[in-house]
Amino acid sequence: MSEAVSHEDHHDDHDHKPTGIKRWLFSTNHKDIGTMYLVFALIMFFVGGAMAMVIRAELFQPGLQYVDPQFFNSMTTVHALVMIFGALMPAGVGLANWMIPMMIGAPDMAMPRMNNMSFWILPFAATLLIATFFMEGGAPAGGWTMYPPLVLQTGDAFPFLIFAVHFLGISSIMGAINIIATVFNMRAPGMTFMKLPLFVWTWIITAFLLIASMPVLAGAVTMLLTDKFFGTAFFNAAGGGDPVLFQHVFWFFGHPEVYILVLPSFGIISQIIPTFARKPLFGYESMVYATASIAFLSFFVWAHHMFTVGMPLTGELFFMYATMSIAVPTGVKIFNWTATMWKGSMTFETPMLFAIGVLFMFSIGGFSGLMMGITPVDFQYHDTYFIVAHFHYVIVPGIIYGVIGGVYFWLPKWTGNMYDEKLGKLHFWISTISVNVLFFPQHFLGLAGMPRRIPDYNIQFAEWNMISSIGGFVFGLSQLILVWVVIKCVRGGEKATDQVWEGAQGLEWTLSSPPPFHSFTVPPQVTDASAHS
């Protein structure tokens, strides 16, 4: 478990950290909890990834080879739920736990006990979800979007699915409240809001999105539960309801959710790029405003996921315009990062490579997103592999890359050891080539007419699927390099300095590497020079 916090001997005595299993079960320490979050996220990434591998294996060639269609649908459904709720969100919260107190000059999170609970819920919620594979009727297979009436046909797994979502929601809300309280209330003297590192900014905004959207999801799935077991008619036309109502409520959560996932990644690369460009972040203020506008707008675009349900024309127009408008603040961010690199003095260590990967490949995903925002054309794109390509581009090389970049970036700080740069670069290059082989062809598949969520297809789609699957296997395997690098780094290696990177700026780099158990026992005084990165 102790991936990052080892080497007890480096610590000062007054740390008197608890030992044994209790250290982890009862922890009130932001670093230990952060570590647990990150390890959990990594495990879930592999679990979800293994399911993706089943999907890619089945789609390797036409015909049904390995799995039953029902099981295939379970794979897609649970793959998505595990990746989103088990891997990406916990990874973001884990990084927030580790870094936010160090970045704002605080000793710990504002509510350490609640912090512990928001972590420990995750493994138990994941157990509820994954246990459904062994139930009568199989795991949920109605898609991660859980549209009724289909999802109501789930067997015994159904209430477990709903409660797992409730449980995960509780965890996220507690985590978000904690982060807000920490940032609003625990900043060191002199650390004004406009001096906060961008990673902290993106997390405040993410936390707000979480608090405003997760309860809506909880409400939506509660209605599913009562529709199934208590005879309510929310999603049943025969009683005056409407199946589409669920989609509205779900996507009111679902669209902010994708920005919940992506904003922390934006924050991370906003730390990395200036560091390796050795140049201050361009347009700090506009970055903050752009992030806030993205978050604000994200509450008004939800129905772009449901253009084909047959909304009234005015609704479709409204959601088309709103969706298109999100490209503007996102563009501002992309341009600001580019301007940060411009005339810098750049070096390309692994974190920087991953950050640049985000810039390029997130943009590609964003471009296809914009295309799908054009309603009449989305009537063609919707529910095809074009969508699958879109969101994997924004998610895998857009968010996973951000998180991985952050891990490489901060790993020396966490462990006190430098990671293996050669292996890191190898990881980057193999991943980057394979991820494009994996997801780029899916654009063609979608345009050519391959629907998503199908286990078998006509031969006209065969070539690209095979290529995509090969890319998938290579990408999956190459993630083992990451695990190897992390293990190696935790176990030892060249000692890292406190500042670690030549261009690194901010409070976290003034602490020792690894940092003391309680980050800032004496609040540091923040000046203009020691802030901003």
Add this chain to the structure above:
Amino acid sequence: MFVKKLRNFIRGASIPALLLWAGSAFAEYGLNLTRGVTPISREVYDLHMIILYVVTVIGIAVFGVMIWSIFHHRKSKGAVAAQFHHSTAAEITWTIIPIIILVVLAIPATKTLIKMEETGDAEITLKVTGYQWKWKYDYLEDDISFFSSLDERSNSIRKGESEESPEDYENYLLEVDNPVVLPINTKVRILTTAADVIHAWWVPALGWKRDAIPGFINDNWTYIEEPGIYRGQCAELCGRDHGFMPIVLNAVTKEEYEAWKIEMKNKPAEIDGEKLYATHCSACHQSNGQGLPPAFPALAGSPIATGPLAEHLDIVLKGKAGTAMLAYGPQLSNEELAAIITYERNAWGNDTGDEITADDVQAAR
């Protein structure tokens, strides 16, 4: 077989992907959106191309700047970091320009969208109903109505019951038993709805797809200009066999259409329990009656299919709420139901010897 796959694979891999993405000329490889055969579908295609070009150009510009900077402003080349971190002029510029681009894109998109909603004055109304996992077509003016499901050849290939492999069959999973027939150069109103869960009716050549939602009807229209056979698929996850409910649309001249109508009307209703079972029930309960427990119960030897007739009639007529078992009372005629139930009670060793008549079914309704 493997060699063939490998050959296909190499053919695919040797295509310079990036180049082709932007090129419409390669549509025959199935890389780009279908241009379609209706005025709307062509507008949609043009919109798609415009947006694609716009984002490609933006992409080239933005990526170009990034790449330039990556190559020229690197420390190893002795670049010294400038310290600027702000430029109001630049920031305003790169906020305004995207806004302008987006507004320009929105105008034609809005126009097309408005056109797509004009469903009035159609000559023919076709009602499409999605079922797990088949489509039902009702020609409202002509009282023609039939089901359309995956053809037998594809079905046996996908179930591994056939000698053939998917590679041997050009229309694998894209062929049905009864295609839907529409005349060209006619405005057709297409209503979509569903009986059980949400489906989506999608023929790419028409330029749109539309969800089929139980309890609601969506209104669409089309105007096909070229005769031909156009294939599509259900595009909304609808359960186990979502991947196996294709759509085949046969667009014919008006004369052919009239002839087809007469043929359909004169077709004797064929009542064959085994065939009807294969169309309506075997997707879940399987042709061997073994079902797919636990989701779909076996009918062979099942207590209901071998027990009291009343219960059997009841579940088939009324279905079972909250499960995939639909009420077939509204879907099928007494004769058809009688034939199916008779078949079920005598096939696969159920040998009850019962003979159910249409009157029995009527009585149970």
Add this chain to the structure above:
Amino acid sequence: MSDSQGAYFIPEPSRWPIVGTLALFVSFIGAAVMLNGSGFGTFIFGIGIAMVIYMFAGWFADVIGESLKGLYSDQVDVSFRWGMGWFILSEVMFFAAFFGALFYARVLSVPWLGGEGAGGIATHEFLWPSFEASWPLDVMPDPANFMVFEEVIPAFGLPAVNTLLLLSSGVTVTFAHWALKKDNRSGLCCWLFATVLLGFTFVACQAYEYYEAYHHMGLTLRSGIYGSTFFMLTGFHGFHVIMGATMLLVILIRSMKGHFSEKHHFAFEGVAWYWHFVDVVWLGLFIFVYWL
């Protein structure tokens, strides 16, 4: 013996979070098994709920103890405030989902089924030709699987009384707060007692209303979209009133024990905020569910 970091208080490792997690885990499993139709689940659910109560009691006991020892600085107090404030916002959003469902049904789905709007025409004509839209929707498009009800609960009967009860409880809790700020202990306890009493009276009225609806009006959860939104909204609200009133009861007991000072009484304020939130939600319910 917690280690206070500089000015800030960092609690010792605690077992309550993991106990809480396990408690919820057991409750969820129990509820799920119960819903799948096994009586054994009810038993597990019972154990889970007992564990939840145990966890709350233990956790709050720790917090109260720390607070009494004066371990909490002003800064911790502010953290709690942020925490409570955002928690209440998340609750607001939870109710928003159900209000959203209500508005959607009233403004969109029911009129569409009845033939309004561009899409509604065909829906009505081909699927529900005999259905007439109305609100309250007493006859469903397909009444077969639903309870058809004769009447609904009029706004200006018991619900209006309930509104008065809750509104006045909002006033009494404010009086209690003023009393506390003046260190008027008996005033605090009296006003709090009144608040708790009003809260539980509300719950009792609500229970009576449900009884009437189920037994005399045929209005149940199964009464189509009207019954669904009605019971889910008022039901979740009622559950929150019970929670809030229970918390007020705890605060009352603590007040009687002499806890809280004029300056430090976040627990009191947190519960009061919560109570006001419950109040505001009720106003929404009264207007949109009962009245309009």
